[in-house]
Amino acid sequence: DADVTQTPRNRITKTGKRIMLECSQTKGHDRMYWYRQDPGLGLRLIYYSFDVKDINKGEISDGYSVSRQAQAKFSLSLESAIPNQTALYFCATSEPGQGADEKLFFGSGTQLSVL
Amino acid sequence: LAKTTQPVSMDSYEGQEVNITCSHNNIATNDYITWYQQFPSQGPRFIIQGYKTKVTNEVASLFIPADRKSSTLSLPRVSLSDTAVYYCLVGDSGAGSYQLTFGKGTKLSVIP
Numbered sequence: 001d002a003d004v005t006q007t008p009r010n011r012i013t014k015t016g017k018r019i020m021l022e023c024s025q026t027k028g029h030d031r032m033y034w035y036r037q038d039p040g041l042g043l044r045l046i047y048y049s050f051d052v053k054d055i056n057k058g059e060i061s062d063g064y065s066v067s068r069q070a071q072a073k074f075s076l077s078l079e080s081a082i083p084n085q086t087a088l089y090f091c092a093t094s095e096p097g098q099g100a101d102e103k104l105f106f107g108s109g110t111q112l113s114v115l
Numbered sequence: 116l117a118k119t120t121q122p123v124s125m126d127s128y129e130g131q132e133v134n135i136t137c138s139h140n141n142i143a144t145n146d147y148i149t150w151y152q153q154f155p156s157q158g159p160r161f162i163i164q165g166y167k168t169k170v171t172n173e174v175a176s177l178f179i180p181a182d183r184k185s186s187t188l189s190l191p192r193v194s195l196s197d198t199a200v201y202y203c204l205v206g207d208s209g210a211g212s213y214q215l216t217f218g219k220g221t222k223l224s225v226i227p
Contacts (some may be wrong), residue, residue: 004158035217042202042217043159090158104151104215106158 003027006091006107012114013081021076021110023091032074033104034058034066043090049074081114088112090111118204124222133190135221137203140184148186149215151202159202159217163188190223198225209211 004025013019023032030051035043045058047066056068063085065077078085091107120138127133139148147166151159155224165177165186176189198226200220 040219042219044217088156092158103149103161103164104159106160109156110160111156 002066002108004091004093004105004107006089006110008110009108010111010113012113012115015082017081019078019081019112020092021089021112022076023076023090023107025072025074025093025105027095027105028071028091029093029095030071031061031094031096033094034064034074034076034091035090035106036060037088037090041058046076066098078112078114081112083114086112086114119205119216121201121203121218121221123219126224126226127193128226129194130192133193133197133223133225135188135190135201135203135223136185137188137205138185139203139205139226142183142205145187146205148177148183149204149206150175150177150188151204151217153200153202153220154198162201193225195221195225195227197223199223 034046035047036080037043044060046060046064047058049055049068052068052071055068060105067075089110089112092104094102094104096102147164149164150162152162153159163172163175163177165179167179177194178187200222202217202220204215206215
């Protein structure tokens, strides 16, 4: 079983619809992240959370919201989807290590298409 | 945050050693250099991290000169399965991975 699981793997929705992408992890990490990747581009950080009571905006949070339901669960919502939110979305986790040992562990991604 | 520059793409034949260089002229004292690998339709995977000189693990080596303004990821004897995008990230990952910025990466194509 994957350590970081994203559901669904693929989703097609229409403009204006509300949609939620879910992420769960079995790594026991406190830190969780949502990234977005557009074709040919790198990953951009949407939101991150260092624990259940901590939520922070990333580089491109407009149009998105998140919920950290538990240490293991971090969901991303698009309240009113628009076509330029069509992208590949990744959830990731990390645990601060000794010095700069912190590594990101990614899920397999959710391909979202907004028509 | 330190900006990184790396080649957009590289081609290599199977069995060859591949070196991907990343430029990071404004690297800060507390910054580490981290490389991730991403296969199509998968999330990035950590490869290697270093601060100075040379780091080696079972997958790759990372060479960092004394001035730390660049770094080179070395993949020994690549195979077709090494075809992927490789990202160089520079930042104080000890202060939180949220500070690490993924650029466009280098798309490595391994040719039979």
